[in-house]
Amino acid sequence: MTLPYIHLSLAERREIARMHAAKIPINVIAERLQRHRSTIYREIKRNWVHDEEPLYRGYFHVAADMQARARRQRLGKLSRTPVLAVYVMDRLKAGWSPEQIAGRLRASGAPERLSHETIYRFVYSSQGQQLGLYQDLPMARRRRRARYQRKPRGLFIPAGNTIEQRPAEIADHTSFGHWEGDLMMFRKDLGKRNLTSLVERQSRYTILTRNPDRNSTGVMTGMIEKLKVLPETARLSITFDRGTEFASYPLLKQKLGMDSYFCKPQAPWQKGSVENTNGRVRRFLSRDTDIAALPEEALLEICDRLNATPRKCLGYRTPEEVLMSSLDPRLPGLRNPNQLRPGSP
Structure with missing residues (x-):
C-alpha cells in the first residue's frame, strides 16, 4: 500500500x-x-x-x-x-x-x-x-515580559572591587587561596532553599552549602562558616557575579580578611571555574530537586565525588589532593578536608 x-x-x-x-x-x-x-x-x-x-x-x-x-x-x-x-x-x-x-x-x-x-x-x-x-x-516565565519591564539588576560595585582590579596572578590559576562563588537555584514551587557553590581556583576543590533563602547576610554567613576552618593563606579572595545575594560581601573582609571581586555585568564566564562546577553538580541535582528534602548524606556524597575525581587540568590529581598539598603544614587551621564538607561543624 x-x-x-x-x-x-x-x-x-x-x-x-x-x-x-x-x-x-x-x-x-x-x-x-x-x-x-x-x-x-x-x-x-x-x-x-x-x-x-x-x-x-x-x-x-x-x-x-x-x-x-x-x-x-x-x-x-x-x-x-x-x-x-x-x-x-x-x-x-x-x-x-x-x-x-x-x-x-x-x-x-x-x-x-x-x-x-x-x-x-x-x-x-x-x-x-x-x-x-x-x-x-532561571525565572521560568511562560511569556517574556515587555522590553521596558526588563530592567538591569545587580549590585553597585566600588571600583576597587571590580574584576579589573583583581591581581593578574589570580587569573591564571597558579596562585592558591582564591575562590569563586555562585548560587544554584531550584524550582520556586519547591521553596526558597538554594545552594552556594564555592570553588578554589587552583585546586578546583568544591564546597556546597545549603541556604534557607537568597538573603545576602544568610548566604555570606554560610560561606564564612565553611571557609573559617581554612588558614588565612587558603582564603585570600573570592570572585562573584553581580547578583544581589552577594550584597553583604563586606562581611567576608570583616570576618575572614578575604577580598571580594565582581565580574563585569552579564559576564559570568569570568568566574568559569564555579560555572563549570555548577554544570557538574547539575548532573546530580537538577532544577526539579527539592533541596529542603535532600538528605545531608546525599550532599556529602556529591562533594566527595567531585573532590575525589582526578582532573585532567590538575595532571590527573584530585582536587582534594591538590588542596591538601597546597596547605602549609606549619600553619594552624584545616587538617582534615572533611571539615569543609556540608554539615560539618
Whole structure:
C-alpha cells in the first residue's frame, strides 16, 4: 500500500528518536508510524548530527525538526544550526542562563556565536514554547515580559572591587587561596532553599552549602562558616557575579580578611571555574530537586565525588589532593578536608 506523504511532525520525530535509540529496526519504526521505511531511513540520514563529542552526536528529534524546517524556509540562526540548538538546550537543562550560554561561547572561541537575545527569542518562539524551553530558564516565565519591564539588576560595585582590579596572578590559576562563588537555584514551587557553590581556583576543590533563602547576610554567613576552618593563606579572595545575594560581601573582609571581586555585568564566564562546577553538580541535582528534602548524606556524597575525581587540568590529581598539598603544614587551621564538607561543624 502506498502511503500519502506529508511532512513528519515533531511528535513523529520524537518517536523515531526514541525507537532508534532503543535499536528498533527501521522497518518496525516505519510500520508503527505508518510511514514508508525509506522515509524513516532518509529522515535519520539527512538529519543525523555529526559532532566530535559523542554526547552531541546522533539523531535528535528537536534538531531534526528544526533542520527540516530550515530547508523549507529561512528561519533564525538556531533553527539553521541544529548542533548549536542541541548545545543550547543541553546547557539550559543544566541550569545555565541565556547570558551564560552566550558568554561561554564567546569566551571559548567557538566558531558559532549567539547573543543572549537570540537564545531568548528561540526559547519564546512557537517551537520553543511547544518544547517547553521556558521551564529551563532561571525565572521560568511562560511569556517574556515587555522590553521596558526588563530592567538591569545587580549590585553597585566600588571600583576597587571590580574584576579589573583583581591581581593578574589570580587569573591564571597558579596562585592558591582564591575562590569563586555562585548560587544554584531550584524550582520556586519547591521553596526558597538554594545552594552556594564555592570553588578554589587552583585546586578546583568544591564546597556546597545549603541556604534557607537568597538573603545576602544568610548566604555570606554560610560561606564564612565553611571557609573559617581554612588558614588565612587558603582564603585570600573570592570572585562573584553581580547578583544581589552577594550584597553583604563586606562581611567576608570583616570576618575572614578575604577580598571580594565582581565580574563585569552579564559576564559570568569570568568566574568559569564555579560555572563549570555548577554544570557538574547539575548532573546530580537538577532544577526539579527539592533541596529542603535532600538528605545531608546525599550532599556529602556529591562533594566527595567531585573532590575525589582526578582532573585532567590538575595532571590527573584530585582536587582534594591538590588542596591538601597546597596547605602549609606549619600553619594552624584545616587538617582534615572533611571539615569543609556540608554539615560539618
